[in-house]
Every structure is written in structure tokens, then in C-alpha cells.
Amino acid sequence: MKSGKVRQVDCPTCQAVVLWTHSNKYRPFCSERCKLIDLGDWATEKRFIAGEHVYPDVGEDSESIL
Numbered sequence: 001m002k003s004g005k006v007r008q009v010d011c012p013t014c015q016a017v018v019l020w021t022h023s024n025k026y027r028p029f030c031s032e033r034c035k036l037i038d039l040g041d042w043a044t045e046k047r048f049i050a051g052e053h054v055y056p057d058v059g060e061d062s063e064s065i066l
């Protein structure tokens with residue numbers, strides 16, 4: 001199996017090896033989760049700067065209880 005044409009990068013969030021392919025729409029992240037985590041980081045900082053009280057992100061995963 002050849003793999004020389006596929007470029008590999010490290011996921012900025014978890015440092016996992018990510019194949020840089022057209023089918024990987026989350027690149028340079030390894031998954032949607034890591035992409036959201038990275039975006040959430042600066043979004044959270046922004047909220048702190050703005051000083052607004054927003055509900056915590058941890059509530060989003062609770063949907064699976066349904």
C-alpha cells in the first residue's frame with residue numbers, strides 16, 4: 001500500500017496524526033470534536049473578556065440522556 005502522496009499533520013488539539021486529504025473536512029484536526037474544542041478555547045476567552053455570564057459548555061453533552 002502506497003502512502004507517500006498523503007500529507008500528514010498533527011492535530012492541534014490532541015497531537016494525533018491526521019491525514020491531510022480532501023475527505024477529511026476537519027483538517028488539520030483529527031475530528032469534529034477536536035475542532036470544536038479548539039474553537040471553544042478562544043470563544044471561552046472571548047466570553048471572559050466580554051464579562052458576560054453564559055451557560056457552561058458542559059451542558060451540551062447531556063443531550064445524549066434523551
Ligand SMILES: [Zn+2]
Nearest residue numbers: 011014030034
Ligand atoms: Zn485531535
